[in-house]
Amino acid sequence: MVKFYNQNLTSAMCSKISRHISAFNNVPGVVILHDIRNWSIAYMSENGLQLLGTTLDEICSLPTEVYHAKYFNANDALDYVPKIAALMQRNSSDETVSFYQQIKFPNTQEWLWYLSSIKIFMRDEEDNPLMTITVSIPIDAMHHMANKAQRNLEENDFSRNHHDDFLRLSKREKTILREMALGKSSIEIANVLCISSTTVDTHRRNIREKLNTKSSFEISKYARAFDLI
Structure with missing residues (x-):
């Protein structure tokens, strides 16, 4: 027993x-x-x-x-x-x-x-x-x-720490953030969304300011952490 x-x-x-x-x-x-x-x-x-x-x-x-x-x-x-x-x-x-x-x-x-x-x-x-x-x-x-578990943990930590910043983005900005993370140029994004490349450039600038990002790597981290890609 x-x-x-x-x-x-x-x-x-x-x-x-x-x-x-x-x-x-x-x-x-x-x-x-x-x-x-x-x-x-x-x-x-x-x-x-x-x-x-x-x-x-x-x-x-x-x-x-x-x-x-x-x-x-x-x-x-x-x-x-x-x-x-x-x-x-x-x-x-x-x-x-x-x-x-x-x-x-x-x-x-x-x-x-x-x-x-x-x-x-x-x-x-x-x-x-x-x-x-x-x-x-x-x-x-x-x-x-x-390795996958480690990445999941890091992405979960990142999303918790940057959740408020991400919520500042509009629906359109989130869409463009995804395209940026995929490496597309302003012209390519403009063609996909049927808007001007100048408008895309404005959105890109606003996204970087709201998220306080300076590199493509940081943009990709946001896109992965919030399931945009």
């Missing part, structure tokens, strides 16, 4: 977890169960405990905020926490939310990328979400997905 250290778990919850322990430990990744009443750790598979250099009782006794601050990049959470909250609100049995997150293990300075997927694992008597199950799989640092 597996011993659980989370004092919030009922005997029924422990019994259900126990039935799945052997399967959890054979998953090619880390399995984590969260009690969503306070988002505390209810269970973590053996391979996860070994990676963190801890035990089940130690990880379950950590306050939630301490656990996340110790092992996870807070910037990532700005992206995936709202998605998880929405999943709990929808309370769907079949739905899964996947996201990238960076984890730092003890005695290391390097952040490592993981791809995590979460779904509802257990409900209470009123059919409300009670516990979630998350499976986290490491992404090889040389794999293209790790």
Whole structure:
């Protein structure tokens, strides 16, 4: 019988977890169960405990905020926490939310990328979400997905930091911003939009002033971060 250290778990919850322990430990990744009443750790598979250099009782006794601050990049959470909250609100049995997150293990300075997927694992008597199950799989640092995850994080940070500036643009300016990011000249943009190149030049100047950009690279960052290209 597996011993659980989370004092919030009922005997029924422990019994259900126990039935799945052997399967959890054979998953090619880390399995984590969260009690969503306070988002505390209810269970973590053996391979996860070994990676963190801890035990089940130690990880379950950590306050939630301490656990996340110790092992996870807070910037990532700005992206995936709202998605998880929405999943709990929808309370769907079949739905899964996947996201990238960076984890730092003890005695290391390097952040490592993981791809995590979460779904509802257990409900209470009123059919409300009670516990979630998350499976986290490491992404090889040389794999293209790790680079993609890094770019996504950077673009999310950029969009949050420059959201107000982007909102200053008119609909026409956003259209021209996209064409600028694609490397088109004023004449080419004018031909596409059926306006004069002089008008395009005016829009380009206004765009750069509103966004405080000086290079084509900065223009491209805006276009990518706000899904124009």
